[in-house]
Amino acid sequence: DTEVTQTPKHLVMGMTNKKSLKCEQHMGHRAMYWYKQKAKKPPELMFVYSYEKLSINESVPSRFSPECPNSSLLNLHLHALQPEDSALYLCASSQAFTGGRNEQFFGPGTRLTVL
Amino acid sequence: QQQVKQSPQSLIVQKGGISIINCAYENTAFDYFPWYQQFPGKGPALLIAIRPDVSEKKEGRFTISFNKSAKQFSLHIMDSQPGDSATYFCAASRPNAGNMLTFGGGTRLMVKP
Numbered sequence: 001d002t003e004v005t006q007t008p009k010h011l012v013m014g015m016t017n018k019k020s021l022k023c024e025q026h027m028g029h030r031a032m033y034w035y036k037q038k039a040k041k042p043p044e045l046m047f048v049y050s051y052e053k054l055s056i057n058e059s060v061p062s063r064f065s066p067e068c069p070n071s072s073l074l075n076l077h078l079h080a081l082q083p084e085d086s087a088l089y090l091c092a093s094s095q096a097f098t099g100g101r102n103e104q105f106f107g108p109g110t111r112l113t114v115l
Numbered sequence: 116q117q118q119v120k121q122s123p124q125s126l127i128v129q130k131g132g133i134s135i136i137n138c139a140y141e142n143t144a145f146d147y148f149p150w151y152q153q154f155p156g157k158g159p160a161l162l163i164a165i166r167p168d169v170s171e172k173k174e175g176r177f178t179i180s181f182n183k184s185a186k187q188f189s190l191h192i193m194d195s196q197p198g199d200s201a202t203y204f205c206a207a208s209r210p211n212a213g214n215m216l217t218f219g220g221g222t223r224l225m226v227k228p
Contacts, residue, residue: 004158031214042204042218043159056215090158094214102147102214106158 004107006091012113015081021110023074023091031097032074033104034066035090043090049074050097081114119207121219128226134192136222138205141186145207150179150190153202195226
């Protein structure tokens, strides 16, 4: 099973709302990633968790707050977003963050619209 | 030195034809080169990947050709089908940067029936 699941599929929120995106994998992967993808562009890395610890934060604004409650779950908490934050948010996982196999498997994404 | 340049930006191929997408990189430390296929509204799906110790890898109708000296790699889709119509991203990563992928800009492929 190489599936990464994400909920919700679609999310519309106002600029004053607080919402969360959820990602889950049951492949035993120890690295999990959040990406942001704008239309017709490649995914842009936001955060990397390795063994449930934040390893990489690509200078993401604090209105995005990641959380890794356990090795299978990854959340992205959203607060006070701007309309330009509207995008497809992708979660991915890989066996590890360093060394060995590098295959990253992506989830289907959450289409976020900020009004 | 982190860039991966992908061409063409868009490609139209007749059904049954060969689709060819090219990528070039600068950083010789890259050691893993995956290709991802993405349909509209979906996440990227890992299609095929290659490491620099191999010059070619084939999986079904998909082949990666790798030229280490030229720092180029390409995806060939043989017998292209309308169902192959999607956006394709090449990527690269280097061993001491974990699994951080550097993506190419993407190629929108349309296969006409």
